[in-house]
Amino acid sequence: MSAVAQPETEREQLSAxxxxxxxxxLRCVKEVSENGAAARLSENSxxxxxxxEHVAVAEHGMFRAVELGTDKTSExxxxxDAGIIRRGLNREVRSQAPERSRPxxxxxxxxxxxxxxxxxxxxxxxxxxxGGKDPRRIESVHPLFGSIDGxxxxxxxxxxxxxxxxxIEDIKRTQAYRNAAGK
Numbered sequence: 001m002s003a004v005a006q007p008e009t010e011r012e013q014l015s016a017x018x019x020x021x022x023x024x025x026l027r028c029v030k031e032v033s034e035n036g037a038a039a040r041l042s043e044n045s046x047x048x049x050x051x052x053e054h055v056a057v058a059e060h061g062m063f064r065a066v067e068l069g070t071d072k073t074s075e076x077x078x079x080x081d082a083g084i085i086r087r088g089l090n091r092e093v094r095s096q097a098p099e100r101s102r103p104x105x106x107x108x109x110x111x112x113x114x115x116x117x118x119x120x121x122x123x124x125x126x127x128x129x130x131g132g133k134d135p136r137r138i139e140s141v142h143p144l145f146g147s148i149d150g151x152x153x154x155x156x157x158x159x160x161x162x163x164x165x166x167x168i169e170d171i172k173r174t175q176a177y178r179n180a181a182g183k
Contacts, residue, residue: 022161025164039171049110084152142156
């Protein structure tokens with residue numbers, strides 16, 4: 001058996017990670033009422049609706065980066081995968097969202113933002129599960145991670161949804177959320 005993961009195995013791993021993060025994220029946001037979606041941790045932080053907008057926009061943008069990526073001819077950097085996951089899930093290290101994925105009121109309701117996320121994630125899963133170019137053979141640039149391969153962007157997509165799920169769960173534990181949600 002080769003020490004290098006085969007594309008089918010990697011695709012299965014990506015699919016599982018993307019499906020898990022989708023399930024966790026949707027379970028978290030679908031129980032939030034539209035009134036509760038206005039809650040935030042502080043005056044200067046994003047509301048649940050704004051987080052959902054960011055997640056949906058970033059999801060779409062990252063998949064577009066995979067679709068529009070160039071041919072990668074160098075060998076994959078498998079060692080970078082774990083670092084991408086670790087950094088993506090580490091909420092102690094704050095990252096500034098690129099301007100293009102910051103909340104701008106694109107959707108008026110949480111349901112609309114969730115629907116946009118679901119459509120984007122379904123398109124991503126279709127790419128991962130039903131063929132298409134080997135993500136390791138796609139090179140693209142991520143605003144925080146620099147030049148990486150398509151597989152790594154797909155990993156970021158999975159951990160990104162999980163990272164923001166944790167952020168929403170923090171908001172849901174506040175009195176402000178309970179007040180807004182009528183709980």
